[in-house]
Amino acid sequence: MSRTNEVHAPGTWFSSIPRSFEEVPIDTANGNAILTVEFLEAAGSLVSLFDVIGGVGLAAVKSDLTGNITKVQERYNKAPAESQTLQDLVRNELKSGQHKATEGLLWLVRGLQFTASALRLSLNNPSEELNASFLGAYKAPGGLSTHHGYIIRKGTEVAIKSGVPYRKDFYNKLGENQAEVNVALEKEVKALENVVTILLQFQSTPEAQWK
Template sequence: MPPYFESIKSFEDVPITDKGVDTVTFLEAAEGLVKIFVLLGSTAFATVVSDLKGNIAKVRARYDAAPSKSGTLEELVINEPADDKKRTATQGLLWLTRGLSFTCKALQNAQKNKNEELSVAFTKGYEGSLKQFHTFVVKGVFSLAMKACPYRAAFYEKLAADPNGGPPSSQDKVSQDMDKWLAALHNIVTRLEGFYEAGGHAKGF
């Protein structure tokens, strides 16, 4: 198995057309992102992992139920109300986008500030994304999770490591791969946030 960014579906590989963001490859890339929290190695992130997986499952269930209406994420959201008045997948995608935004901002901070520990980068990412949507209790859970982040050096070593014992990637390559992955993720998150805002699709959630 190759190092992390070579072992997952990259957001760079998610097709975006005039109809929107391809649903299937987006979900594959999102599943790869969840593994970031496994590498962080703390049970404090169990809530984050559970939320991400749960929302991915909601979107995938809708796609499986109505693939012809859900080829892109935008089509999925627009077409869902006719079959599901609760808009289960629309809500799931909304919260998934928020979770992706948190992860993106946290890792962008880590990339920009090489001397900061992950706990600082993830705290800044949380404050600029999910925090505004959370209750006092949930904010407390996330605050504990941020403090449980591993040391920066240990995390980046895990990103570079070959699980099969082969030679690790260089840190320069890890950084380059992460920057490309984050740029593509940021583009998709920004697009979805704009889509939800313009169409009023977040109302009621």
């Protein structure tokens, strides 16, 4: 899908990405089914946001997101007819006795939830530095830190504290007009939060379990 000005204001970073989460179709009449290809395009676009942030503090998170996108993409490539929606991809992979992509999607959603939470904290607290927003999201109840062991958790906390650049530098990279940047960021975060909520709910159901 080509970028349209109606989705995000031109001149912001969001207007340049291949697909935003606002452009991910959700079939509310079919159990909130989410189209796989469009989701993966949006997830890949969001990963590039970590390049905008810069620094080394979130390098591991970016790497994990990229790796898990690849796992889901590989399953889609292997069985596209059975994987048109993320929900069907999971159901059909589990029926085949495999769970590589299903587990990859689980971790991908956790990473996206962390990203959405950090950006939400940043939006809601304009005086808060970016590393504080990401650290708050990481350590939040039910956040990404709860799925990490002690060593990884402490290492990630140190990396975020010391390796995430200043807030003003990040927001300036998103666009010159900060009012437009805030509007575009709010739209994207809201859409991402919605997708994450839908997928978390699905992943909690028996049909999405492999253990």
